[in-house]
Amino acid sequence: MSGISPDVMIGIFSTMMALATPFLYAALGETFAQRSGVVNLGVDGIMLISAFAAFYVVLLTNNLWLGLLAAALVGLAMGLLMSVVSVSLKAEQGVSGIGLYMLGMGLSSLLFKVLVGTVKTVQGFRGVAIPVLSDIPFIGPVLFRNSVLVYGAFLLVPLSYFVLEKTTLGLKIKAVGQNPAAADSVGISVNGIRYFSVCLGAALAGIAGASLSISLLNLFQDNLTAGQGFIAVALVYFGGWNPWGVLVGALLFSVVNSIQLWMQVLGVKIPSAVAVMLPYVLTIVALTVSVNRVRQPAALNKPFERGES
Amino acid sequence: MLSERSISPEKASSRKAVDWGAIVVNVALPFAGVIVALFVGVIMLLLLKADPIAAYTALVQGAVGSTFGLTQSLVKATPLLLVGSGICIAFRANVINIGGEGQIIMGALAGTALPLAFPTVPGYILIPGACLAGFMAGAFWGFIPGILKARLKVNEILSTIMLNAIALQVMNLLLQGPLMDPEGIAHGTFLNQSAQLPHQAYLARLVPQTLLHTGAILALVVAIACYFFLWRTGLGFNIRAVGLNPAASRYSGIDVPFYEALSMTLAGGLAGLAGVIEVIGVQHRLMSGITGGYGFTGIVAALLGSLHPLGLIPASVFFGGLLVGADKMQRAVQVPSSLITAMLGLIVLFVSGSSLWARRWMAHRDASTARRNSMAGASARGEEA
Numbered sequence: 010m011s012g013i014s015p016d017v018m019i020g021i022f023s024t025m026m027a028l029a030t031p032f033l034y035a036a037l038g039e040t041f042a043q044r045s046g047v048v049n050l051g052v053d054g055i056m057l058i059s060a061f062a063a064f065y066v067v068l069l070t071n072n073l074w075l076g077l078l079a080a081a082l083v084g085l086a087m088g089l090l091m092s093v094v095s096v097s098l099k100a101e102q103g104v105s106g107i108g109l110y111m112l113g114m115g116l117s118s119l120l121f122k123v124l125v126g127t128v129k130t131v132q133g134f135r136g137v138a139i140p141v142l143s144d145i146p147f148i149g150p151v152l153f154r155n156s157v158l159v160y161g162a163f164l165l166v167p168l169s170y171f172v173l174e175k176t177t178l179g180l181k182i183k184a185v186g187q188n189p190a191a192a193d194s195v196g197i198s199v200n201g202i203r204y205f206s207v208c209l210g211a212a213l214a215g216i217a218g219a220s221l222s223i224s225l226l227n228l229f230q231d232n233l234t235a236g237q238g239f240i241a242v243a244l245v246y247f248g249g250w251n252p253w254g255v256l257v258g259a260l261l262f263s264v265v266n267s268i269q270l271w272m273q274v275l276g277v278k279i280p281s282a283v284a285v286m287l288p289y290v291l292t293i294v295a296l297t298v299s300v301n302r303v304r305q306p307a308a309l310n311k312p313f314e315r316g317e318s
Numbered sequence: 319m320l321s322e323r324s325i326s327p328e329k330a331s332s333r334k335a336v337d338w339g340a341i342v343v344n345v346a347l348p349f350a351g352v353i354v355a356l357f358v359g360v361i362m363l364l365l366l367k368a369d370p371i372a373a374y375t376a377l378v379q380g381a382v383g384s385t386f387g388l389t390q391s392l393v394k395a396t397p398l399l400l401v402g403s404g405i406c407i408a409f410r411a412n413v414i415n416i417g418g419e420g421q422i423i424m425g426a427l428a429g430t431a432l433p434l435a436f437p438t439v440p441g442y443i444l445i446p447g448a449c450l451a452g453f454m455a456g457a458f459w460g461f462i463p464g465i466l467k468a469r470l471k472v473n474e475i476l477s478t479i480m481l482n483a484i485a486l487q488v489m490n491l492l493l494q495g496p497l498m499d500p501e502g503i504a505h506g507t508f509l510n511q512s513a514q515l516p517h518q519a520y521l522a523r524l525v526p527q528t529l530l531h532t533g534a535i536l537a538l539v540v541a542i543a544c545y546f547f548l549w550r551t552g553l554g555f556n557i558r559a560v561g562l563n564p565a566a567s568r569y570s571g572i573d574v575p576f577y578e579a580l581s582m583t584l585a586g587g588l589a590g591l592a593g594v595i596e597v598i599g600v601q602h603r604l605m606s607g608i609t610g611g612y613g614f615t616g617i618v619a620a621l622l623g624s625l626h627p628l629g630l631i632p633a634s635v636f637f638g639g640l641l642v643g644a645d646k647m648q649r650a651v652q653v654p655s656s657l658i659t660a661m662l663g664l665i666v667l668f669v670s671g672s673s674l675w676a677r678r679w680m681a682h683r684d685a686s687t688a689r690r691n692s693m694a695g696a697s698a699r700g701e702e703a
Contacts, residue, residue: 100674
């Protein structure tokens with residue numbers, strides 16, 4: 010290989026932006042849920058069923074925004090189910106999340122086989138070049154020639170930070186996740202805030218699914234996400250429950266994945282299994298080094314009940 | 319939470335008589351979960367414009383309607399029983415092992431490689447050897463997340479899910495390399511499968527003309543052994559104590575991290591054993607779909623069995639039948655078997671959502687019994703004086 014050409018570099022970083030998009034939506038959504046004290050492990054299932062919903066609506070109506078709305082609403086419904094089981098009924102969150110995952114995976118596969126049957130593609134969101142900025146060499150093609158959903162994912166990072174750190178709502182979410190008894194005593198509805206956070210996170214996970222099926226891949230198939238929802242949950246831990254940390258994690262993970270894909274495109278001789286394995290190994294290493302660096306929300310994974318310490 | 323979960327050895331030992339209330343709660347709730355899931359299944363079938371009665375009839379016929387169906391249900395119950403036994407141990411220590419899939423793969427890899435490496439060794443050495451190798455490989459794959467959780471507090475749910483993906487790629491790597499079937503290479507098919515194992519490594523058939531093999535008996539023995547391990551040994555008691563109340567366990571001198579790592583390692587070992595049994599009992603070679611989703615279904619079976627190895631036995635047979643029946647249903651009424659995956663998810667949601675009420679009811683009952691007993695004791699003492 011005769012060095013890496015600028016075009017390949019642009020390719021690697023553009024792919025990174027695209028790959029990071031579903032992770033950002035899903036992981037930022039999960040950040041809200043976990044900040045309120047609820048681990049939603051069903052993100053992958055939500056992404057799957059929402060990805061199908063978006064794909065199917067676009068297939069029927071050819072309206073991308075309607076597809077996106079459908080994905081968010083289906084995500085919301087799944088979030089509501091998760092909230093009922095994990096917040097109201099106080100289920101063990103790790104277990105109920107796996108149930109939600111299996112439900113989403115089974116339903117999406119079932120509906121796909123019955124309603125669509127064969128592999129079909131849709132015309133998804135196209136790249137939108139931002140005037141002037143997209144002409145900047147190198148930075149332009151990487152940052153400013155993406156689809157709307159990619160821009161949205163990256164804008165969601167400062168927005169999530171702002172909501173969590175600078176608004177009363179964010180303060181309430183964090184209070185409920187840190188010390189629910191104290192939050193309850195000053196009149197904050199602990200379960201209400203948790204319902205809101207889980208549902209918000211689930212709706213964002215729905216958009217993450219849509220970003221796969223109607224923006225990046227423009228198709229649906231069984232197990233389309235291939236576990237990306239679980240990696241998104243891992244990114245929340247890695248990012249220390251902070252939107253900027255999540256961004257760093259998503260970019261790091263995606264750039265490794267992107268390099269791996271480009272190495273295969275360029276015919277670099279490494280077994281594909283090793284290349285595919287790499288991001289998962291990286292996630293475990295990242296989890297290991299990031300653990301204990303930031304303290305997790307004190308009430309994470311603990312259902313709230315009045316009168317218990 | 320702690321008030322409900324506090325451990326009290328006296329209570330455990332004083333309750334020597336069969337606790338019918340606990341049995342009813344632990345059986346009735348999972349049963350209700352299944353009923354609810356089946357009912358939601360009816361709604362889904364109606365929405366899909368399929369006849370629910372025809373679908374469920376096909377399901378039942380497929381599972382128990384013929385000798386082959388019945389034995390096939392037991393064949394599928396076997397790995398569920400092994401994986402589920404491990405899940406019982408891990409979940410009892412409050413260690414959430416989602417890594418069954420990866421642990422099955424590692425066990426199957428070891429259980430394939432050993433017989434292929436020693437094709438001339440007699441079966442009575444080869445079979446136990448393969449089982450041991452598979453158990454060790456699975457245990458190693460469980461030990462990694464176990465020790466990461468115990469020593470570094472790495473979330474075991476996430477690490478096991480990542481290890482599932484890694485194990486899958488390790489298998490692909492080996493099946494595309496050293497373990498690839500030489501015949502596949504010779505014929506240019508390059509299928510993702512290993513060569514067939516030497517015949518003496520096959521498990522004996524229990525019923526001729528079916529796939530039911532001696533591994534089913536082994537699984538049954540393992541489940542019963544797990545019951546004795548968890549409820550009749552010190553190690554088992556400590557594992558359950560750690561799961562019920564880690565803080566109290568720590569104060570009473572139990573090495574909590576050790577038991578967390580141990581329970582995950584054992585769970586991995588049993589899932590690994592399931593992988594070997596699947597190879598030497600059913601497939602007789604390693605193929606890429608070896609796990610069959612048992613790593614996840616095993617969790618559902620264990621939950622449905624109330625995390626009790628003896629409850630797990632009927633739960634595993636039930637799910638084995640469900641998996642076999644689903645194939646028949648798919649052929650009979652053209653409803654994809656993914657319906658079953660969705661229903662499994664609903665069962666998990668229901669059972670996990672109702673467990674709090676079961677715990678609360680039992681705690682309430684225990685408290686009132688204790689009150690009654692102490693009052694009776696006090697009055698008895700009063701009479702003596």
